[in-house]
Amino acid sequence: MSTLLSSWYRSVETVPANYVFSEDKRPGGDIAAPVCKDIPVIDLSRVDGIDRHEIIQKIMVANQDSGMFQVINHGVSEELVDETMNLFEEFFNMPTEDKAIYYSEDGSNAFRLCTSSLNYRKDGINTWKDSVKHDCHPLEDNIQSWPERPARYREVVGAYSVEVRKLSLRILDLICEGLGIELGYFGDELSKLQDFVVHHYPPCPEPGLVLGVGSHTDASLLTLLQQNIYGLQIFKDGQWLGVEPIPYAFVINISDQLEVISNGKLKSARHRVVTNDSVSRISLVTFISPSLESIIEPEKALVSASELRLFKSFRYKEYRAIYMANLREGKGTPTLEAYKL
Ligand code: OGA
Ligand code: NI
Numbered sequence: 617m618s619t620l621l622s623s624w625y626r627s628v629e630t631v632p633a634n635y636v637f638s639e640d641k642r643p644g645g646d647i648a649a650p651v652c653k654d655i656p657v658i659d660l661s662r663v664d665g666i667d668r669h670e671i672i673q674k675i676m677v678a679n680q681d682s683g684m685f686q687v688i689n690h691g692v693s694e695e696l697v698d699e700t701m702n703l704f705e706e707f708f709n710m711p712t713e714d715k716a717i718y719y720s721e722d723g724s725n726a727f728r729l730c731t732s733s734l735n736y737r738k739d740g741i742n743t744w745k746d747s748v749k750h751d752c753h754p755l756e757d758n759i760q761s762w763p764e765r766p767a768r769y770r771e772v773v774g775a776y777s778v779e780v781r782k783l784s785l786r787i788l789d790l791i792c793e794g795l796g797i798e799l800g801y802f803g804d805e806l807s808k809l810q811d812f813v814v815h816h817y818p819p820c821p822e823p824g825l826v827l828g829v830g831s832h833t834d835a836s837l838l839t840l841l842q843q844n845i846y847g848l849q850i851f852k853d854g855q856w857l858g859v860e861p862i863p864y865a866f867v868i869n870i871s872d873q874l875e876v877i878s879n880g881k882l883k884s885a886r887h888r889v890v891t892n893d894s895v896s897r898i899s900l901v902t903f904i905s906p907s908l909e910s911i912i913e914p915e916k917a918l919v920s921a922s923e924l925r926l927f928k929s930f931r932y933k934e935y936r937a938i939y940m941a942n943l944r945e946g947k948g949t950p951t952l953e954a955y956k957l
Pocket of ligand 2: 832833834887
């Protein structure tokens with residue numbers, strides 16, 4: 617339990633050696649990298665009107681270019697986002713003894729509070745965060761494993777999960793339209809899993825030396841993120857750039873499975889998280905993923921006769937296992953590379 621970052625970060629003035637990234641990986645001066653100008657902010661309240669075609673085109677260009685966009689007026693109320701953020705502030709601010717009962721290094725636990733990445737690394741480099749992890753869908757199969765404190769955890773996170781799921785399916789349908797495949801294509805097996813991960817990044821005395829999350833792409837289909845302050849960066853055109861924190865906007869990123877299914881027409885966004893020396897950051901991350909038994913491969917309708925098929929077929933379960941093993945070994949998860957033809 618002593619490994620939880622929140623229990624000791626206040627007592628150090630320098631970063632312990634096993635949190636210091638090598639010179640080529642640490643952010644250094646890039647913690648203040650300029651904001652990426654190519655991440656469009658899409659107003660979803662306009663999507664059912666005359667601007668629909670233009671909005672979908674904008675999403676498709678962003679998905680090809682950076683793999684990321686933001687959405688506003690998305691239907692998840694500001695009150696619910698505030699309640700969820702506040703709930704996790706309360707959770708992470710609980711005394712260490714109260715959080716200890718939730719701490720687990722066993723990845724098969726339905727609900728877990730963990731530190732660094734999947735687990736604290738005795739040998740190797742750790743990342744500057746603690747996280748809560750659990751599944752959300754279907755709600756009735758999962759909610760019993762969630763904590764009873766803070767008191768409204770199940771109620772608030774339950775409502776948030778349901779609303780974010782609806783949003784994710786709306787966005788996936790816009791992507792279907794952009795790709796020219798039938799609406800609802802992603803609505804069943806391909807979006808069955810919904811993992812919720814809430815990261816807490818405390819202030820760090822030497823933010824140039826550490827990362828909150830190392831450079832990676834997500835293993836899921838689609839990722840939807842709320843952030844309270846700056847910290848997320850995207851790798852684009854050979855450099856790290858900031859993702860602007862817009863109050864209540866969701867950052868949407870294309871993940872590995874969408875890159876495969878679209879045969880590379882959509883790009884899985886490479887991103888990381890930097891820390892700062894003054895304020896805690898919280899991010900609410902929803903990963904929408906295929907069921908474990910799903911077979912993932914480029915959709916045939918998306919590979920034209922003149923085009924090469926770019927990826928092998930695989931079972932999502934196998935992909936996820938390799939991705940997790942790469943993550944445990946701190947390999948920066950180049951998992952998708954192994955499936956390229
Ligand atoms: C992740 C991730 C970003 C963030 O959990 O995969 O990229 O801002 N998180 O916490
Ligand atoms: Ni990520």
